Structures are given as C-alpha cells and as structure tokens.
Amino acid sequence: MRSRVLIAPDKLKGSLPAPAAAAALAQGWRSVRPDDELVLLPMADGGDGTLAVLAADRPDARWTPVPTVDAVGRPRLGRYLRAGDTAAIELAEICGIAGLSPLDPMGSHTIGLGIVVAAALRSGAGSLVIALGGSASTDGGAGALSALGAQLVGVAGLLPPGGRGLGGLAAVRADRLALPPPGGVRVLVDVQAPLFGPTGAAFVFGPQKGADQAEVAELDQGLRRLAAVLGTDPDQPGTGAAGGAGYGLAYWGAQLTPGAEAIGELVGLPEAVRRADLVLTAEGRFDAGSLTGKTCGHVLRLAARDGVPALVVAGSVAQEMAAAAPGVGLLSLSELAGSVRAAQQDPARWLVEAGRQAAEAIIG
Structure with a gap:
C-alpha cells in the first residue's frame, strides 16, 4: 500500500544541515519504497540552521550582508534574511560558539547580534524574527542592547563587554535605545530556561561555553544584577536562552517563542503531520x-x-530515551556506522542507510 511519509529533521549539529538530512533520509526510503509519497519538511528550533530552513521555505526571500563582529569582537560579515516586510536574523551565524577558538566564557558578548538587528531596522523592516540558539556568551543580551543604543553604566563608567562586567552594573540609560519595529520582534528560543539560578543560563549552559565552576557562579551573579537593574521578569521561560540574550531582548520588548513551534507554524508542520501515515524526524x-x-x-x-x-533518527541516542519516548522508533547512526566518529565523518551516507532500514521495517 502506498504511504505518505513526512520527513521533518533538524540539522545534525556540526555535520549536516536540515535540508540535506531530509534529502538523505528520502533517498534511503525511496530505494526500498519508491511509490510512497514523501513530504520533505526540514525543521529548526531557533538554533543554528534556522535561517537555512526559512530560506528554503521562502524562495522570494533575499539575503542582506552586514559588517559586524563575532562573539569576541573580531570583524566578520553577518547577514539577515528579508522576506517581505520581515527580517530574520540568526545569532549563531553572527556571534555563535561554532568555530570559536579559544572560548572566552567571561568576555564573549552579543554586540554583533545587535549590530545586525540595528541594520535590519535601518532598512525599514516592519517586523523581526531572531533565532537565538548556539551562542558563545553569557552576557544577558547586554551587548545587543548596547549596540541598539542602550548605555549600561557601571560604578566606574560604561561596562566592559561580556558577562564579566555584569556584576558591577549600576544603571541602564535607555533614552537612546532603538524602538522595536511596528510589527514587533519574535525571538525564537530552543530552551525554556529562566535567566539565573540552578536551571538558568550560567549554570546549565556556561560549562558548554568554557566556564569553570567559579566563572559559572560569577556569571550567575552578574545575570542576577542585570535583572535587578533592568526589572524584566527573569523567570519567564526562555529568558535564559543564548546566555540570557532572551532576557535582554525581552527587556527591549520582544516576544519569546519556542522556536520549534514557531518554525513549525511557518512551514506548515502541524497540517503535514496530520496528513501523514508515518513521521521521520x-x-x-x-x-x-x-x-x-x-x-x-x-x-x-x-x-x-x-x-x-x-x-x-539521531547521530547518537541516549540509553534512557527508549523509556522516555515509548512507542517511538529509534535509529542511531553511530550504531549503524559502528562508532560516533564514523557516523560524523559521513553523516549523509548513514542517513541514507537509516532511511533504507526504516522503509524495510515498514515492509516487515
């Protein structure tokens, strides 16, 4: 019997973007069941690769390059995606952690993000979509706010960039802060973490960005000070996203939205799932x-x-997930390839194989 199969993967971080992952799974499936209707719907959750998914969904969209800086202040070329009246921006492309070496957990910042946001505003964008995953910093969005015109004042003058200086924050001057566009700012977050505390930005994600135990504690105290000065609710889900950049943008007036849900709505995921006989992610x-x-x-x-x-289908599957996701089929590329390294070296090959095995399982 002919089936409708929805293939809706995220990227394989550091290995393969979502559109390529979808194509590889489809290739493997078609080798076994060529008559099935395959619906390819690459997905993202607000992390790196989000703009690639949006661009694939909107062929009318156009890229605009913007000179900016990375997470440690080095010049780089950023960009935003303009579709109609909306500009979409991805933090990971501008000041993300990928490719940053060495890591600088205390000095990394989001100034580059703010520069690109300001450029999109100057272009006349009526609304903004900002994807926040994949950050290198824990500055609470202070860098982005400063690039948008806010002045963050410490006891000895303007604060240094990065999370290191937040503990000395004394006041914020927002009279020159750019206004959000009339259509609003939608921030896509891939986590629901609060700003600070044991489940917040510093404690959960700081070690991934190179922070040791003492630095994590210092960063957390800095985020607490930022919240005390700015006054926005630090417990709102998603304020801890991207090292607290979600918090800084919420202070600016942005709406924090679960990224996977928002991207799914934009590309028509709910209806595609409803019409499918089987879903692969x-x-x-x-x-x-x-x-x-x-x-x-x-x-x-x-x-x-x-x-x-x-x-x-995943590069690797944690042992506990068989119980955490009952009734869901699981395929590990690392097991198919024989090792994590082998799977990472040629992810497309093993996704093709996973698609083939999945189709054979349907026949069985």
Whole structure:
C-alpha cells in the first residue's frame, strides 16, 4: 500500500544541515519504497540552521550582508534574511560558539547580534524574527542592547563587554535605545530556561561555553544584577536562552517563542503531520533535552496528538530515551556506522542507510 511519509529533521549539529538530512533520509526510503509519497519538511528550533530552513521555505526571500563582529569582537560579515516586510536574523551565524577558538566564557558578548538587528531596522523592516540558539556568551543580551543604543553604566563608567562586567552594573540609560519595529520582534528560543539560578543560563549552559565552576557562579551573579537593574521578569521561560540574550531582548520588548513551534507554524508542520501515515524526524543527539523545546520533541508531540507513528533518527541516542519516548522508533547512526566518529565523518551516507532500514521495517 502506498504511504505518505513526512520527513521533518533538524540539522545534525556540526555535520549536516536540515535540508540535506531530509534529502538523505528520502533517498534511503525511496530505494526500498519508491511509490510512497514523501513530504520533505526540514525543521529548526531557533538554533543554528534556522535561517537555512526559512530560506528554503521562502524562495522570494533575499539575503542582506552586514559588517559586524563575532562573539569576541573580531570583524566578520553577518547577514539577515528579508522576506517581505520581515527580517530574520540568526545569532549563531553572527556571534555563535561554532568555530570559536579559544572560548572566552567571561568576555564573549552579543554586540554583533545587535549590530545586525540595528541594520535590519535601518532598512525599514516592519517586523523581526531572531533565532537565538548556539551562542558563545553569557552576557544577558547586554551587548545587543548596547549596540541598539542602550548605555549600561557601571560604578566606574560604561561596562566592559561580556558577562564579566555584569556584576558591577549600576544603571541602564535607555533614552537612546532603538524602538522595536511596528510589527514587533519574535525571538525564537530552543530552551525554556529562566535567566539565573540552578536551571538558568550560567549554570546549565556556561560549562558548554568554557566556564569553570567559579566563572559559572560569577556569571550567575552578574545575570542576577542585570535583572535587578533592568526589572524584566527573569523567570519567564526562555529568558535564559543564548546566555540570557532572551532576557535582554525581552527587556527591549520582544516576544519569546519556542522556536520549534514557531518554525513549525511557518512551514506548515502541524497540517503535514496530520496528513501523514508515518513521521521521520532526526537530530544530532537524541536525549532528555530533545523533549524540552527541541525539534524532535515538538515533532513527536504533534505525532502523538494525531496518532501518527513516529521514528527518530539521531547521530547518537541516549540509553534512557527508549523509556522516555515509548512507542517511538529509534535509529542511531553511530550504531549503524559502528562508532560516533564514523557516523560524523559521513553523516549523509548513514542517513541514507537509516532511511533504507526504516522503509524495510515498514515492509516487515
């Protein structure tokens, strides 16, 4: 019997973008079941690769380059995607952690993001979409706010960039802060973390950005001071995203939105799931975090809601996920390839193989 199969993967971080992952899974599936209707819907959750998904969905969109700086202040060329009246910006492309060496957990900042946002505003964009995943910094969005015209004042004058100076924040002067566009600012977050505390930006994500235990504590205190001065609710889900950049942008007036849900709405994911006989999704590692705001978790929730069988293909699968996602098929590229390294060296090959095996399982 001919089936309609929805293939809705995220990127495999550091290995393969979502559109290429979808194509590889489809190739493997077609080698076994060529008559099935395959619907390819590459996904993102607000992390790196989000603009690639939006660009694929909007062929009328145009890229605009913007000279800016990376997370440690080095000149680089950023960009935003303009589709109609909306400009979309991805933090990971501008001041993300990928490729940054050495890491600078205390000095990294979001100034570059603010520069690109300001350029989009000057171009006349009526609304903004900002994807926040993949950051290198824990500055609470202070760098972005400063690039947008805010003055963050410390006891000895203007604060130095990065999370290191936040503990000395005395006041903010917002009279020159750029106004958000009339259509608003929608910030896509891939985590629901609050700004500070044991589940906040510094403690959960600081070590991934190179912070040791003492630095994590210092960064957390800095974020607490930022919240005390700015006054925006630090417990709002997503304020801890991107080292607290979600918080700084919320202070500016942005709406924080779960990224996978927002991208799904833009590309028509809910309707595609409803019409499918089977859903395939994929990501680099499928673990407990996948079910808390990430693409795979969102796709699985939609599939469960509509009673559609689902299969997850991942570079690696945490052992506990068989129990955490009951009834969901799981395929690990690392197991297919024989090792994590082998899977990472040629992810497209092993995604093709995963697609083939998934199709054979349907026949069986």
